[in-house]
Amino acid sequence: MNRKPIVVIAVTVVLILVAVAAVRSFFWKPSDRSEVRAVPEGEYDPAVWGRRYPLEYGSFQKNLEMTASPTDFGGSVKFQHSLRQPENLTNFKGMAFGKDYTEDRGHTYALTDLKESKRITLQSPGACMTCKSAHIIDIYKSQGEAYAKKPLGELFVKMKHSITCANCHDPATMSLRVSNPAFIEAMRKKGIDVAKAPREEMRSYVCGQCHAEYYFEPETTRVVLPWDKGLHPEQVYAFYSGKPGGFEGDWVHPDSQTAMLKAQHPDFEIFSAGAHARAGISCADCHMPYMREQGRKYSSHWVTSPMKHIDASCRRCHPEEAKWLLGRVKTTQKSVWELQHTAGITVSKAHEAVARAAALAETNKGELDKAREYLRKAQWYWDFVAAENSMGFHNPALCLNILGQSIDLAHKAREAAGKASGTTP
Template sequence: MKRSTIVTILCVIVMVPMLLLAVSIKENKAEQAQINATPQIKKFEPRASEWGKYYPRQYDSYMQTRKSDDIKDVLKENPAQIVMWAGYGFSKDYNAPRGHYYMLEDNLNTLRTGAPFDEKSGPMPTACWTCKSPDVPRLIDKMGENDYFTGKWARHGGEIVNGIGCADCHNNETMKLTVTRDYLKRALDAEGSMPFADATHQEMRSLVCAQCHSEYYFKKTPWTDANGQEQTAAVVTFPWNNGFSAEDIEKYYDERSFVDWTHKVSKTPMLKAQHPGYETFITGAHGKAGLACADCHMPYVREGGVKYSNHNVGSPLKDIANTCLNCHSGTEAEFKKTVEDKLARKDELHKKATQVIAKAHLEAGKALELGATDEEMKAAQTDIRHAQWRWDYSIAAHGSFFHAPEETLRVLGSAIEKGQEARIKLRTLLAKYGAADFEAPDFSTKEKAQAVIGLPFDKLVDEKNQFLKGLKQEWFQEGQERGIFDAKSREGMVLKTSYPTK
């Protein structure tokens, strides 16, 4: 073969890969430039599919959260909680959270939100929508915060029709992370250790999550509407003035004599923890090391030359190789086994606490039935209030033990201690009134526990089924007529509940 031919062949062999590489780099740069370009998305656009036109990878990964669709009935697994929440919505229905795709759907379907038949009926206030939809910041901008937080949950049914989406966390012009619920800003400023204005980008990667994954209550706030009428708004408020710990927040509520509800059996003025994920996260090793929620729940991934944040928000344990093992050593199997062993210890204390506190409620109820006075009951009821608050704070965020295992176990331990102190006081009272041998009734199954507290479960289910077939469907129709409903946000969605549907 001629030398010139050999040289030509060698040149082709070298040049072809270089040309392909150049084309690939050019395409990747073009794609990255498209991602970095300023999109044309209107302010407070609630339809995630509109954002997805510009950010298809992020949108497609977000849509993967619909795979996390299993219903896990927490009350069936641990019926003691039904007794603990007697007289409160969580005794009716409480499931483990599913993927973000289902947040609005589950809010609509739960027995806790009841079966309203018009905008003024139903058990829950408007505030119960607040963390479920990008329609919320749109409505607050349109109506004003106090007006939005006034009235019943059903009032905004035809306006809140899209599940959690892009507009909850991103500025429509710059795509920068943004907090769309001002109550978080107020709470950070009130606590003082990190004013919102000083938040870094890394801190914002947690704060956009903290808008919803935090403890809150509905603060009664008087205001005057445009017609001069006196109104009262139930404004979502974070109780962080004293700090973030269980005891700090407990003190905040006690100082204000705040009560979420009065227990149906023990007549205790109760507190209900919501989901203090941010509060527990910042006390743990990951938070103290400067990690953000997104580092573990939304890790960066690469496709070709494009790097983006995976919006398939879920447990890091479902993708250990790309989350935990970025920092931790060992294999996936070893890491998962370690976590499972630790979690079993937390579950042991968690279930022990529920048994102790549920029995304390029933013993308090018996003491009241026998004639114990308010003064005689006060000390035991205070212990019950504090015991259940601490138990609830330690488990309501679901991921709390992973975020802060030492703090979770500490708080659970104090919950058991407070519960036992209440039972000792109540045993003394029961003996005084001739019932020293009283034993709490059996609440070992969901059905038995609901019977113990007199919950009309079948009636609640029948009413809810009427709502699901009627008003719920009307709301989505109204949203469609308004041009705000994103049909893709419910694509392929199947009705799933922990109660029978008809």
């Protein structure tokens, strides 16, 4: 008897079943498997959420680990950036980042690190806590924008927990939500209603609400995201040049007497124009990859360098070996770091040149202001990359381009200072 057709049919059926399972697993959404176990609104203790969602909580607790990254950049070890980059001390002279500028670590430390930072005092504006704790939700509800002007010390009394589940999840439905009002407002101005955003977008918006550039509006000191003209550093610079709400800069550099801008972790801005974002990939795809434990698939809540778990974070899409992928990342970061460092040093020399020119009586003040304008922009471009957290990986082309412009502008600042004072730069 010929059994061949039966074998062929059986094998085909098995193959179809395997293929269906694979496709389902790839497109799996959390809501398919885990039913919602609501948490009371106003509950900010992650351990309480963790009793309902033990796998997510277990991975969340790994944010407490303080390990280096295999790239030698990033990582969760707190160190002063000025040790690697002494030019920071010149470029941030006269402002808080000149005193204390440490590498970031896990979300569980945000509140502790804010309290320990030498950049703040108990009298600093309450706005500083906006991205450091889930308690912002209650504080905003009861005080609105007024919290931004309250002394930080007064708000600390109300804050027990760092960044926790409620920053990103609605406790009743577990769906993703944005808790920072400044992000919602900035997106609304761009015509985007965050409350109606599709899930794929939310997987980046929950991160973008904190990992973005901002400024404190004079008078109110509330947090505002400067995106009215766009997210590109040149557009953000143009927006600041219009002195929004009377905002002229973050501080005046004591040597060069230049009104400076401080860039703050523009991860969302730089990432948004990169290859991955254009391919529809979100922050969570790399930083919160799917894991499997106890027969269940879940999103890792250990939000750290993806290079600590390349198999989960990159190889879902890239078939190449982990070692090769790490090599790609390191090559990109090395070339960005080299230009970033050169730009930082060139900018610091421009501060010195402008300061020297300013000290001479014969210097043409009008000409010197031109040098200051070049300098302000040069530092902004340098800092936009230096303050971003991936050492260029999120968007190598954009980072290298603005670093090149930064170096050029810093040289122009030195030339203009020389011309203003009649000396050679």
